[in-house]
Amino acid sequence: xxxxxxxxxxxxxxxxxxxxxxxxxxxxxxxxxxxxxxxxxxxxxxxxxxxxxxxxxxxxxxxxxxxxxxxxxxxxxxxxxxxxxxxxxxxxxxxxxxxxxxxxxxxxxxxxxxxxxxxxxxxxxxxxxxxxxxxxxxxxxxxxxxxxxxxxxxxxxxxxxxxxxxxxxx
Amino acid sequence: xxxxxxxxxxxxxxxxxxxxxxxxxxxxxxxxxxxxxxxxxxxxxxxxxxxxxxxxxxxxxxxxxxxxxxxxxxxxxxxxxxxxxxxxxxxxxxxxxxxxxxxxxxxxxxxxxxxxxxxxxxxxxxxxxxxxxxxxxxxxxxxxxxxxx
Numbered sequence: 294x295x296x297x298x299x300x301x302x303x304x305x306x307x308x309x310x311x312x313x314x315x316x317x318x319x320x321x322x323x324x325x326x327x328x329x330x331x332x333x334x335x336x337x338x339x340x341x342x343x344x345x346x347x348x349x350x351x352x353x354x355x356x357x358x359x360x361x362x363x364x365x366x367x368x369x370x371x372x373x374x375x376x377x378x379x380x381x382x383x384x385x386x387x388x389x390x391x392x393x394x395x396x397x398x399x400x401x402x403x404x405x406x407x408x409x410x411x412x413x414x415x416x417x418x419x420x421x422x423x424x425x426x427x428x429x430x431x432x433x434x435x436x437x438x439x440x441x442x443x444x445x446x447x448x449x450x451x452x453x454x455x456x457x458x459x460x461x462x463x
Numbered sequence: 464x465x466x467x468x469x470x471x472x473x474x475x476x477x478x479x480x481x482x483x484x485x486x487x488x489x490x491x492x493x494x495x496x497x498x499x500x501x502x503x504x505x506x507x508x509x510x511x512x513x514x515x516x517x518x519x520x521x522x523x524x525x526x527x528x529x530x531x532x533x534x535x536x537x538x539x540x541x542x543x544x545x546x547x548x549x550x551x552x553x554x555x556x557x558x559x560x561x562x563x564x565x566x567x568x569x570x571x572x573x574x575x576x577x578x579x580x581x582x583x584x585x586x587x588x589x590x591x592x593x594x595x596x597x598x599x600x601x602x603x604x605x606x607x608x609x610x611x612x
Contacts, residue, residue, distance in 0.1 A: 309475040316482040323489030330494050333506065335576070335604040342596045381582060423586035427579045428507030430588075431607050435509040455589045 371414040381426035416450030501527035507581040528579040532587030551598035571599040
């Protein structure tokens with residue numbers, strides 16, 4: 294009986310075609326789901342619910358609170374008003390009761406007010422016409438956030454109030 | 464003389480290597496959160512908008528507000544009031560895990576990201592802000608583009 298000689302096994306060749314096919318499938322998935330993120334910035338604000346402007350408790354009689362030595366403590370808000378055209382673009386601005394022509398003048402006035410070391414204003418309340426566009430509002434917020442106090446700190450306390458009025462088309 | 468014709472087999476190893484390089488690149492840059500951003504909205508352009516830095520912020524509520532004042536969620540407009548209320552309940556339940564004494568109406572740690580179209584009127588935007596405030600949200604981030612595209 295002759296023993297059959299076994300041939301030494303040939304080199305095992307790995308077929309990469311299947312692996313490459315799977316890799317292409319994965320690549321196609323990631324290419325199709327790739328979505329470049331837009332370059333967006335943001336302005337961070339802390340907006341608590343509206344509170345009374347004065348420090349007096351509702352219904353309290355004048356002089357009733359012995360501990361309250363500064364009734365005007367809460368009256369340190371600078372009020373900026375933004376009025377709009379029917380198209381939604383900003384028409385005029387106002388700081389308190391004084392009109393301001395444009396954003397450049399508004400920025401200059403704000404800077405003058407807050408840079409004054411004797412200024413007591415700590416926050417800004419923006420009264421906005423209901424028809425004003427979001428882009429116009431962001432321009433005003435942009436101006437406010439660029440304003441700095443006399444000590445170099447930026448103005449961060451902002452809040453919004455809606456002016457009475459109608460919105461054309463709504 | 465017969466020449467043994469060896470079949471020309473392309474070596475697939477470099478091709479596979481390049482494909483894996485590409486896959487690794489796309490895996491590293493994939494951003495699932497970008498899917499929640501509504502690209503149809505044309506955000507305003509302001510120069511002082513700081514690049515988004517969400518380090519330290521645990522949770523975001525992204526509100527894409529369209530011209531009609533509705534919230535676009537993956538392309539589908541939703542009414543603001545029920546949507547924000549639902550999200551607030553969800554945020555409250557998550558926040559309660561860290562602070563069990565929290566109750567409805569208390570300040571939530573979630574930051575609300577407002578992405579509104581540039582022509583959205585203020586009254587619609589303010590309505591959304593008030594709804595958020597009523598449901599406990601205090602931190603807001605108003606998104607804008609750093610530069611025009």
